[in-house]
Amino acid sequence: MRLSKGERQKKLQRALESEPFLTDEEMARRYGVSIQTIRLDRMELGIPELRERIKHMAEKNFDQVRSLGLEEVIGQVTELKLDHSGTSELQIREEHVFARHRIARGHHLFAQANSLAVAVVDAELVLTATAGIRFVRPVRLGETCVAHARVIHVTSHRTQVDVRTLVGEETVFQGIFDVYRSKEDQ
Secondary structure, rough: OOOOOOHHHHHHHHHHHOOOOOOOHHHHHHHHHHHHHHHHHHHHHOOOOOHHHHHHHHHEEEEOOOEEEEHHHHHHHHEOOOEEEEEEEEEEOHHHHHHOOOOOHHHHHHHHHHHHHHHHHOOOOOEEEEEEEEOOOOOEOOOEEEEEEEEEEEEEOOEEEEEEEOOOOEEEEEEEEEEEHHHHHH
């Protein structure tokens, strides 16, 4: 049974409040309407497109990255609390996958997690010393990888960061990154 326009718009607004990174495609599937209908609903409700929502959330929810340029973090940083936690999002596109199987190349998942682990450390110079990683399942073209980093241990010149990458609710990558932090920042 189709929802009325008003009901659909209310559900759309609530969904985007709780899941601000939903794409128009995901919402169209969810509500059984066209992508164009979702775009028109968003425009009527004054809800910006995904890129603008991400930018707004990022401006609101993160400290300034010190260890590298924000553009050097693989994926879009959506939250960052230095020496505590961070989140980034990577949409898997054609350039990220093997042509034959349409599965993401592992180095993209590693790069997203590694760059987030470095970015979360509050220091000018941060380098990955070691990493214990595990690929849990293949990631496919079109999926969105959300990496969550959490600082778990700090010593005089090392920080240990746990990174878990999810597609939806499913873990696809796990890693513990031991990163070196310059002594000048102590």
